[in-house]
Amino acid sequence: MNSTRRGLSALAGGIALPSLARAQAQPIEISLWFSLTRPLSDIVEGFARDFNASQTRFRVVPTFKGVYPESLAAAIAAVRAGNPPHILHAAEIATATLSSAPGVAKPVQDLFQEAGIAFDADDYLPAIRQYYSTPQGKLLAIPFFVPTGVVFYNKDAFRRAGLDPDRPPTTWSGVKEAAERIVAARAAATGISTAWPGMLQLEHLLAFHNQPYATRGNGFQGLDAELVFNNPTAARHFQNLADWQRAGLFKYGGRDFNGDSVFVSGESAIHIAASSVQLRIQREANFASGISTLPYYDDVPGAPVNSIISGSNFWSLAHPRRTADEYRGVAEFLRFITQPQRVFAYTSESWVLPNTRSAFEYGRAQGFYDRTPDALVAYRQVTKQEPTGNSRGIRLGGLTEIRSIVEEELERTLQGGQTGQQALDRARTRGNQVLRNFERTARR
Amino acid sequence: MSREAAAREPFGEAVLPWLLLAPQLAVTGIFFLWPAAWAFWQSFHISDAFGTSLIFVGLENYVLLAEDPLYRDAVVRSFVFASLVAGFALGVGVGLALLVENGARRKRVWQALLTWPYALAPATAGVLWLFLLHPSVGLIGTALVRADTGWDWRINGTQAFLLVVGIAAWKQVAYNFIFAFAALLALPRSLIEAAEMDGAGKARIAWSIQLPLIAPTLFFLIVVNLVYAFFDSFGLIHALTRGGPANATETLVYRAFVDGHVNHDLGRSAAQSVVLLVVVAALTLLQFRAMGRRP
Known part of the structure; x- marks a missing residue:
């Protein structure tokens, strides 16, 4: 905290001169639409408060606009009405929507360059930077709240089932065996559960096994990509989930984060979820929990590679009438919130990835990862x-x-x-139609 | 109009009614006609989310809907859903009204208690029942799971569908109760007393005297309930199941919302809105007929 304050005053001192000259002028308002509820919304509101206190030229006004689909819909309506917010907080799933419409968003790397602010995109962890970059490597948006899929497991249930609570299974066959023993020993009602099934059980699964989700480099190289996720690995996995469910080893908890309650309530003992769920588990679970890497099929050659990320980011939305000063304000704010100590403070608090190498190094120098080795699982x-x-x-x-x-x-x-194979084949046919529709309307 | 009349009425006979109507006409135009016209126009186009591209595609959006087996399922499901909700809500609401009117002591207390659920917003009702019936965290839900009933609407489509039907009907029971109860109170006492003197029991009186006499109210309620189940159940479905699992609770309105608001496919969503507009028009026509008015 001390260091944060020091960083803050140093920053305030740095821009004291230009702000003096404009002391009489009204501050330029920068609107920020975000999608987080308490307690995480405190982070965004804290950013705005600290930034506004650090200078007088700009005033960032954060507004809660509902959950991600709602804030995106609101931003789309605002763009259509010719009055978009300066900064939009959006989910990873909206990346193509926001980046392929011409003139809707200004890539942050362009933003910094035009404002003459030094910005090192390479500081971002490669998996994060690439997810949010153009194929040419230009960063589109500022990564904010970025978890990856991990495994949480119930150490108490592991103990009751005679499993080693410090050695969770790392492969799917190991997970299945552990689930069998847990259910047989009645250590928990069921073995396995998952949040975000579409994302974690297919998008993450394929990436982790180094297999494509779609052609054209998973869509990075062009809008004419086609889905190819109906491969043997995914088909086997979907079928396994169905078989395990019938055997009482797997419990489906619904879409989005709804599956989290299956684990938090103690019903399941092995849970695949976003790493940020650690916060909720700490608060609500009345058992000892551990965190481990995503399981993989060990007969798939080359698996596992790195896992992909999910989460949210800040977009600089563009508009023809927007002034250079306004863009400058957006750039200053985004630079302000990407200071290593600030990034480390909120990411470590919320159990998401540290985003940048410098934030990670900062946290390591503070001894955070020695005290909290569990936080290293997702990072590694x-x-x-x-x-x-x-x-x-x-x-x-x-x-x-x-x-x-x-x-x-x-x-x-x-x-x-x-x-499982039929599911993926049908999803592919239906999904390809979505892609063709998008391609037709996005072509210009 | 004579000169004298014009002098007496400064606005003139033709102007004043229009002035008085103007606010209502403006509201209708801005919030109903204009969006409806826009939806009609949009349904012949496809565009990207931001409206930067716009391609005329003729009837393609409608053809795609007609060819989509999931949409056809949603049509059937919506009608089954609406009939079940209207049936349950009406049966229970009118039944309770008859019980309270014919037998209950402390009518006022029953009346107040049975009216309460109507004060809840659909989404609130959804969340309330969600907390009770959730298989992992709900009070009743976990009890059902422990009793080995196989209760799990997160994956069991039939259960999910019945859950949404049940909660939607529960919320509408209060409305039906109020209307049926008021209609029963308005019936002349003498008819019922005459039936009693002839030796008719309470059930017989209800079936042969009371229900036929409140038939106009019942018909009004049927139409209102169908409209409610068709359109207002949206908030409930959004809070409970989001149309899942595997489309088991996806109704026409919910799907139009998802395609337009979440998937940003405005053309397809607009085509669905036009289809819904036809359904509303049919229901409204039915209602006008029932109320004995000309549309």
Whole structure:
């Protein structure tokens, strides 16, 4: 905290001169629409408060605009009405939507360059930078709240089942065996659960096994990409989930974060979720929990590579009438919130990735990772290696709809209506139609 | 109009009614006609989320809907859903009204208690029941799971559908109760007393005297309930199941919302809105007929 304050006053001192000259002028208002509820919204509001206190030229006004789909819809309506917010806080799934419409967003790397502010995009962890960059490597948005998929497990249940609570399984066959022992020993009602099924059980699964989700480099190279996720690894996995569910080893907890309650309530003992769920587990679970890497199929050659990321970022939205001063304000604010100590403070608090190398180094120098080695699990998994074409991310228009389609078809499989292969084949056909629609309307 | 009349009425006979109507006409125009016209126009186009591109595609959006087996399922599901909700809500609401009117002591207390659920917003009602019936954290839900009933609407489509039907109906029972109760109170006492003197029991009186006499109210309620189930259940579905699992609770309105608001496919969503507009028009026509008015 002390260091944060020191950084703050140093920054305030740095821009004291120009702000004196404009002391009489009204501050330029920078609107920021965000999508986090308490307690995480405190982070965004804290950014604005600290930034506004650090200078007088700009005033950032944060506004809560509902959860991600709602704030995105609001921003789209605002763009159509010719009055977009300066900064939009959006989810990873909206990346293609925001980046492929001409003139809607100004890539942050351009923003910094035009404002003459030094900015090192390479400071971002490669898996994060690439997910949010153009194929040419230009960073589109400032990564903010970026978790990756990990495994949480119930150490108490492991103990009750006679499993070593310090050695969680790392492969899917190991996870299945552990689940069998847990259920047989009645150490928990069920073995395995998952949050975000479409994202974690397919997007993350394929990336972790270095297999493509779509052609054209998972969509990075062009809008004419086609889905190819119906491969044997994914089909086997979907079928496994259905078989495990029938055997009582897996419990489906719904879409989005709804599956988290299956683990937090103690019903399941092995849970695949975003690393940031640690916060909720700490608060609500009345058992000892551990964190581990995502499971993989050990007969898939080359697996695992690094895991991909999810989460949210800050976009600088563009408008023809927007002045250079306004863009400058956006750039100053984004620079302000990417100071290493600030990034470290909020990311370590919320159990997301430290975003930048400098923030990670800062945290290490503070001794954070010695005290909290669990926080290293997600970091190591994402930085395991330089991302491959399959593990840098997914850039597909209509990914929201494609993810829903995958979840619908997975649910149909879990209901016993079709095999894992049929689910993925159908999801592919339906999803490709979404991609073709997007391509048709995005071509210009 | 004579000169004298014009002098007496400064606005003139033709102007004043229009002035008085103007606010209502403006509201109707801005919030109903204009968006409806826009939806109609949009349904013949496809565009990207931001409206930067706009391509005329003729009837393609409608053809795609007609060809989509999931949409056809949603049509059938919506009608089944609306019938079940209207049936349950009406049956229970009118039944309770008959019980309270014909037998209960402390009518005022029953009346107040049975009216309460109507004060809840659909989304609030959804969250309330969600907390009770959730298989992992709900009070009733976990009890059902422990009793080995296989209760899990997160993956069981039939259960999810019945859950949404049940909660939607529960919320509407109060409305039906109020209207049916008021209609029963308005019936002349003498008819019922005459039936009693003839030796009819309470059930017989309810079936042969009271229900036929409140038939106009019942018909009004049927239409209102159908409209409610079709359109107002949206908030409930959004809070409870989001149309899942595997489309089991996806109704026409919910799907139009998802395609337009979440998937940003405005053309397809607009085409669905036009289809819904036809449904509303049919229901409204039915209502006008029932109320004995000309549309």
